[in-house]
Amino acid sequence: METCMSIIIGILFAVGTYLILSKTLLRIILGTSIIGHGVNLLLLTMGGLKKGGPPLLGLNTLTFTDPLPQALILTAIVINFATTALFLVLSYRAYKVLGTDDVEQLRGYNDE
Amino acid sequence: MNNLIILPIIIPIIAGMLMVICKNMIKFHRFLSLLAIISVGTVSVLLMEQIKFAGIQILYLGGWQAPFGITLVADMFAVMLVLVTAIVTFCCLCYAFSSIGIERELHYFYPLVLFMIAGVNGAFLTGDIFNLFVCFEVMLVASYVLISLGGTRIQLRESVKYILINMISSFFFLVAIAFLYRMTGTLNLAHLSVLVAKAGQGGLMTAVAFLFLIVFSLKAGLLLFFWLPGSYSAPPPAIAAIFAALLTKVGVYAIIRLFSLVFYHEPGVTHQLIGVLAAITMVLGAMGAVAYGDIKRIMTYNVMIGIGFILAGFASFSTAGMSGTVYYLIHDMIVKALLFLLGGTIIYLTGTGKLKEMSGLIRLHPQLGWMFFIAALSLSGIPPLSGFIGKIFITEGTFHSGYFWLGGIGLLSGLMVLYSMLKIFMNVFWGYTNLTDETDKGTHRGLLLPIGILTVLTIALGLGAEGIHEYVDLAVMGLMEPGLYIDAVRGSSLW
Numbered sequence: 009m010e011t012c013m014s015i016i017i018g019i020l021f022a023v024g025t026y027l028i029l030s031k032t033l034l035r036i037i038l039g040t041s042i043i044g045h046g047v048n049l050l051l052l053t054m055g056g057l058k059k060g061g062p063p064l065l066g067l068n069t070l071t072f073t074d075p076l077p078q079a080l081i082l083t084a085i086v087i088n089f090a091t092t093a094l095f096l097v098l099s100y101r102a103y104k105v106l107g108t109d110d111v112e113q114l115r116g117y118n119d120e
Numbered sequence: 121m122n123n124l125i126i127l128p129i130i131i132p133i134i135a136g137m138l139m140v141i142c143k144n145m146i147k148f149h150r151f152l153s154l155l156a157i158i159s160v161g162t163v164s165v166l167l168m169e170q171i172k173f174a175g176i177q178i179l180y181l182g183g184w185q186a187p188f189g190i191t192l193v194a195d196m197f198a199v200m201l202v203l204v205t206a207i208v209t210f211c212c213l214c215y216a217f218s219s220i221g222i223e224r225e226l227h228y229f230y231p232l233v234l235f236m237i238a239g240v241n242g243a244f245l246t247g248d249i250f251n252l253f254v255c256f257e258v259m260l261v262a263s264y265v266l267i268s269l270g271g272t273r274i275q276l277r278e279s280v281k282y283i284l285i286n287m288i289s290s291f292f293f294l295v296a297i298a299f300l301y302r303m304t305g306t307l308n309l310a311h312l313s314v315l316v317a318k319a320g321q322g323g324l325m326t327a328v329a330f331l332f333l334i335v336f337s338l339k340a341g342l343l344l345f346f347w348l349p350g351s352y353s354a355p356p357p358a359i360a361a362i363f364a365a366l367l368t369k370v371g372v373y374a375i376i377r378l379f380s381l382v383f384y385h386e387p388g389v390t391h392q393l394i395g396v397l398a399a400i401t402m403v404l405g406a407m408g409a410v411a412y413g414d415i416k417r418i419m420t421y422n423v424m425i426g427i428g429f430i431l432a433g434f435a436s437f438s439t440a441g442m443s444g445t446v447y448y449l450i451h452d453m454i455v456k457a458l459l460f461l462l463g464g465t466i467i468y469l470t471g472t473g474k475l476k477e478m479s480g481l482i483r484l485h486p487q488l489g490w491m492f493f494i495a496a497l498s499l500s501g502i503p504p505l506s507g508f509i510g511k512i513f514i515t516e517g518t519f520h521s522g523y524f525w526l527g528g529i530g531l532l533s534g535l536m537v538l539y540s541m542l543k544i545f546m547n548v549f550w551g552y553t554n555l556t557d558e559t560d561k562g563t564h565r566g567l568l569l570p571i572g573i574l575t576v577l578t579i580a581l582g583l584g585a586e587g588i589h590e591y592v593d594l595a596v597m598g599l600m601e602p603g604l605y606i607d608a609v610r611g612s613s614l615w
Contacts, residue, residue, distance in 0.1 A: 028288070033280065040287050047294045054302040077301070080250055084294055087257045091290075094261065095283050098268055102276040114277050 013053040020046030033099045033109040037092065044088040048081045122170065122177040125192045127163045128202050128241040131156050136231035136238070146225050153213055153230040160241065161206035167199045168591060176598065176608035178247075186247070186609050187308035193247035193609060197446065197595035201244050201373060204450050207577070208365045208457045209237055211570035215461050216358035218566030219468070224269055224356075232269070233362065236262035243370050247609055249300070250307045252374065253293050256339070260286050263367060267355050278354035285347045289338035296331040303328065310609035313382045313602050321385035329383040329390055333375065340371025342431060343397045345424050349408070352423065353416035357464020364423050365457035369449065372427060376434055376445065380599045387437050395435030395518075399529045401428035406536035415463045415473045415548075418540050422459065422499065425533050426452040432526050433514035441517020442596045448510030450588075451498070451581060455507065458495050458574040462488070465567055466548055470555065475544065480553030487568060489549040491575045496541030498578045500534050506581035 020042055027039025055078070060071025103109045135156035139149050170177055171194060179192040213233065220229055239259025246252050264286075268279035301307060303325065304315045316325060334344070341348045348368075352360050375394070383390055405424030412418055430452060433445035465488060470478040482489040498505035511534065518527035581588070598604055 028284075036284060040284070040291075043288075043291050047291050047298075050295060051298045051301075054298040076307070077298075080297070080301075083250070083254060087254070087261075087290075090261060091257075091264070091283070091287055094264055095280075095287070098264075098276070098283065099280055101268075101271065102280050105271065105273060105276055111280075114280065 009057050010053060013049060013057065017046050017049050017053065020049065031110050031112055033103065033111060036111070037095055037099060040095070041088075041092055044084075044092070048084055048088075051077050051081050051084065122167075122179055122194070124163055124167055124170070125177055125179040125194045125245060126181075128160045128206075128245065129238050131159050131163070132234035132238040132241070136234040139231045139234075140228065143228075144226065146222070149225065149230040150213075150217055153234055154210065156234055157206050157210045157213065157237070160237070161203060161210070164199050164203040164206060167194050168196065168203065171196050171199060172591070172594065176605060178608055178611065185611070185613055187306050187311035187615065190251050191247040191308060191310075191609055192245050193310075193605065194245055195595070195598040195605060195608075196591060197376075197598055198244040198373075200446070200450065200591060200595055201369070201453075202241050204453050205237065205240055205244075205366060208453055208574075209233065209362060211574050212358050212362045212365070212457060212461070214570040214573075215361070215464075215567065218564065219464070220356060220358050227269060229266075229269065232262050232266050236266065236362070236366075240366050240370055244373060247309050248307055249297060249309055249312065253290070253297060256293070256370070256374075257290065259367070259370065260290070263363065266359050267351060267363075269359070270356070275354045278350045281347055282351040285338065289335050292331060292338075293335045296328055296335060299328045299331065308609070309377070309381055310606045311615060313606055314615065316382055317385070321383060326383070326386055326389055329379070330393075332378055332383075333390070333394070336371045336375045336378070337397065338371075340368050340375060340431075341401075341424055341427050342371070342375070342394075343401050345401065345405075345427075348424065349417055349420040352420045357460055357467070360464065361457045361460035364419070364460050365453045368423060368427055369453055372430055372449065375431065376599065379434070380437075380442075381602050381605060384437075384602065391435050391437050394431055395523055395526050398428040398431040398435055399526055401425075402432070402529050402533040406533045406540075409540035410536055410543075413475045415467060415475065415544060417473075418544060419459055419463050422537060422540065423456060425537055426456060429511075429514065429530050429533065432523075432530050433510075433517055435526065436514070436517035436521040436523055438517045438520050439596060439600055440513050440520055442599055443592055444510045444513025444515075444517055446510075446592050446595050446599075447585070448507070448514060451506040451510050451578070454574055454577050454581065455495060455498050458491075458571065458578060459499060461571050461574070462492050462495055463544075465571065466492075468567075469561055470548075475547040478548050478554070479551035480549070481555070482549040483553045484555060488571075489545075491568075491571055492549065493545055494575055494579065496538070496545055498582070499541055500538035502538075504579075504582045506578045506585075508582060509585045 024039045024043030027035045055074045059073050061067050061069030063072040063075050135152050142148055177194040181190045236259050239255050242255030264283050267282055268275050304312055338344045352363055402425050405421045408421030409418050430445055430448050433441040467473050498507050501507035501511035515527045
């Protein structure tokens with residue numbers, strides 16, 4: 009199970025990196041979003057998969073799943089969601105004001 | 121348990137929320153933001169006294185004992201930085217009152233600054249590595265909005281890059297935390313320190329340490345500074361000054377904290393690498409500072425030189441080097457804010473950042489000129505100003521640990537800083553005055569007062585270095601002996 013997850017995480021990171029290296033702003037944002045999913049899966053996998061029952065009293069199970077990585081993922085998802093939303097809005101604004109979504113043309117100029 | 125520790129984090133958040141509710145009352149915003157910052161400063165002074173007499177202060181949030189809950193740890197180093205943060209923010213806010221403009225004020229400028237300060241203080245005070253990530257994000261999200269607030273072309277262009285770089289480094293931060301959690305099973309810094317010491321810092325652990333180093337280098341601008349000159353020259357001076365004084369320093373703080381508390385077992389590998397990175401940063405920063413003829417560029421490259429020099433002292437990992445690091449970190453926060461406010465005022469007066477297009481400002485603005493001169497001397501470490509004492513200790517520390525090349529590069533970069541600063545001084549203030557009395561926009565107390573306060577502080581810190589010596593010593597002791605930190609967090613538990 010862990011091996012399978014590692015491969016999936018690797019694919020997500022590869023796809024995300026490819027998208028981030030492209031020129032269009034929208035693809036870059038999608039790339040960060042996909043890498044974000046890869047990171048969340050990595051956190052989940054690092055906590056160990058299928059280790060036991062839910063960590064509640066009175067369930068009569070001997071082994072328990074570690075709840076901490078799930079709390080971390082929840083926090084990471086919220087933060088990722090917020091920054092992605094902000095990034096999307098800002099790049100839309102940048103597109104309207106600057107008239108381009110090509111990062112090659114977002115370099116600085118000397119005459120500013 | 122000491123409930124004071126939470127106050128530097130929640131006071132700005134509560135004040136910021138109140139301001140969001142009362143949206144259009146700008147006078148109230150100004151008053152409340154100053155009040156919040158002053159109370160944070162007062163709390164940190166109280167905490168410093170308590171730490172001096174009773175040792176490191178701890179707060180277990182929600183009553184959960186470490187390592188299960190989130191712990192806030194107030195040691196001398198962290199609380200000193202909280203105090204300096206409050207002072208710098210106070211001055212930048214005063215400067216913003218008369219320079220930021222009503223449009224930005226109406227669009228939540230003050231609440232955003234306070235939220236950012238909450239994140240900065242949280243990053244200083246937290247004792248939990250995931251909480252450090254969260255505080256970084258609080259700080260960064262506020263800074264994303266601050267950097268794009270106003271929406272001019274250059275701001276939009278630079279903020280897109282700034283957000284992208286910081287998002288990617290945050291992902292790396294999470295990856296590093298995931299690996300660390302897998303290997304140790306804990307997120308509490310003190311507990312991590314104990315477990316890493318017990319298991320030994322093997323190759324895999326050192327690799328994770330490098331991952332953290334990459335993350336914090338991106339935030340601090342240590343070698344990975346390619347985003348910094350663009351981003352820091354986009355926003356208006358009051359915001360740029362807060363960024364230059366605080367944001368990169370939080371990255372530096374995280375490097376110092378992690379590599380003195382958790383990953384301190386292989387100084388030959390990790391600390392030497394930090395030293396090499398610091399040396400390259402200083403060399404490249406000095407090149408940039410000397411090469412450019414634009415005030416904003418010169419100032420941003422000076423930020424990098426400062427970062428490199430602070431971490432050069434840390435890389436030596438000796439008591440002298442560490443005292444130098446603490447002294448210089450405090451000095452750098454104050455003097456970088458001063459420099460950016462001065463530069464911003466010059467650009468406001470002349471309407472350009474190009475050195476070639478301005479001259480002779482001293483006839484119309486003598487106070488500004490002399491304060492710039494003092495800032496330039498302080499920045500390059502001329503006695504008796506505040507940069508001198510840190511420079512002495514860092515040089516002594518690097519020589520003591522055998523890193524002669526590092527100390528040498530540090531001193532040479534100091535020379536380049538002096539050159540780049542005097543280049544600005546001579547071009548801007550000397551020569552034929554091309555501004556007439558009619559075209560002069562004029563400065564007023566609102567702009568000069570915060571600059572004056574910071575100038576007085578940099579002089580006072582240099583002359584009164586003896587006075588804060590006791591506190592710096594306590595901070596250095598806390599950094600050099602991880603046992604003190606661990607015992608304080610552990611309390612009566614058994615791990």
